[in-house]
Amino acid sequence: MDIVQGIFIGFQVAFQPINLLYCFVGVFIGTLVGVLPGLGPAAAIALLLPSTFALTPVASIIMLAGIYYGAMYGGSTTSILVNIPGEAASVVTCLDGHAMARQGRAGPALGIAAFGSFIAGTLSIVVLTLLAPLLVKVTLSFGPPEYFSLMVLGTTLVTYFTQGSMVKALMMALVGVLLGSVGVDSISGRYRFTFGIQTLMDGVGLVPVIMGLFGVSEVLLNLEHLASQRAVYAEPTGGLLPNREDWRRSAMPIARGSLLGFFLGILPGAGAIIASLVSYATEKRFSKHPEQFGQGAIEGVAGPEAANNAAAGGAFIPLLTLGIPANPVMAILLGALMIHGLQPGPLLMQRAPDLFWGTIASMYIGNAMLLVLNLPLIGIWTRLLRVPYALLFPFILLFCLIGSYSVSNNVGDGIVMWVFGVLGYLLKKFDYEAAPLILAMVIGPMMEEALRQSLILSAGSFATFVERPISAGFILAAAILLVLPLFTRRSVVAKT
């Protein structure tokens, strides 16, 4: 009866007018961020984090979560109409979505993307609702060795799911771990790698790093395309509602996409992007007419859009039950919880049931809002897309500047953002991915603490990690993932 009671509390919290308002603000901004290419949910949430300090923890998490899943809705609009992914997880939606738009079927494409997102989003929250409390029961029994091994597995998964070289992803994760060790050592109280710089005493700030890596560097990369004009626009003509035939073809892709997306969303590093790619590949294989893919097959829109929304729901599982972020957005939400004095992890459900259940309940409401919000507002979004990037990017940068400064009224954080903006640009140019770095930077300090505590508990014996069965399982899984690519060519992405 725990779950029923929890959900009841959750809806009571989520239906408070103030929380409804912030849920709306969140999904609205999320859609906007999703629609606009060159500004992703990670950077946007980092930007808005300081402005939530004054809110209650529940309201701020509800809003920030809304931005995340809202962006998944918005991204499809740009993919379909402009053939540019508004958000990374909508890359494959360009293929068939824009093809449909060119055939004058932009309306049904937008419609099925919105309905598919809604169905998948809601399904994934149902599973989240049922699964999270069960997982909490399991994870409550975890000690430092289990946590350490789990985080090793998490970091390995992040590198396994990379779209580029696995060695490079592993390096990024290690760089992240090392960045996480900057500042005061929590056990000995000594400063590490601060070089006498005041800003670094509390560690490298997550918010400026994310704004640099995902906000500033993205703008720098886009400077190359300033001169070239945007692709052809397709106007949504006619009705937005998919017809009976569209529904018949989309039903199974949406169901499969929801399932795939949810479980890939849980895994650290996999997330919405991989989920959408895998869904596209799956639908192509299941289809009786694979040759239609890329020519405007509605399955190619419905499946991936369902998958990326379901992944957004799945990603909350590790955060809410373990306190481990599955992607950069979850890393900032983790930071946001800590700023409000809440320690994410298995105890969150007991200590802050209103926040735990309120956030979950708000996601049901938010998804419904998005469905209502999205379709009638398509006109506004298309007008927004006509604003030239040259006018848009100064604002993105300005918001990054103000955001990084206002985290703690410190110009130093702005400088950190600048440095990571340059670093992010170089990483892209040299074919490195930034996501493993962010995740490892957040997980790193937790991992270090767990490792050192484990060693203290075991009197210096590493055997503790393989003697405890759960921990041994995690380590084994991590080892398999690291060795596997040597024998088989990974081709999760290559198949699409």
Add this chain to the structure above:
Amino acid sequence: MSKDLTSGLFWFAIAVFVSFEGFTKLKLGTLRQPGPGFFPFWGGLFLGACALILLARSLKSRERLGSGAIPWPALILVLGALLGYLLFLETLGFVIVTLLFLLALFCFAEIGWIKHVACSVIATSLVYALFKLWLKVPLPSGLFGL
């Protein structure tokens, strides 16, 4: 130099530095009581090992960074504007640096100088209203008290 060679050397240097610092300055401690340098030392060591793998592989790869692909003037203007904003934010104040920042970056829009100035002024006022008046973010007023 190929991309992987350049970046591999860079990360290898970082790894050596971190491990060295961890070993000498921060101290490793013992396995029963790991010290502050323990984790960075091993992290650095693993990073170094990965960098070596990358370097070994890079001998085969020929992929270079296309120098023509980098829009230097735009890049320098944007990075300079960002840095200038941060360096002068507290002395000149939020309003003035924001206006200067937008005046500099709207250059890319090529909209004629009247629109250019008007856009900058209007945008500055809107941003001021949004952050300072509505969200009450404490932003520095600087020298002129703006």
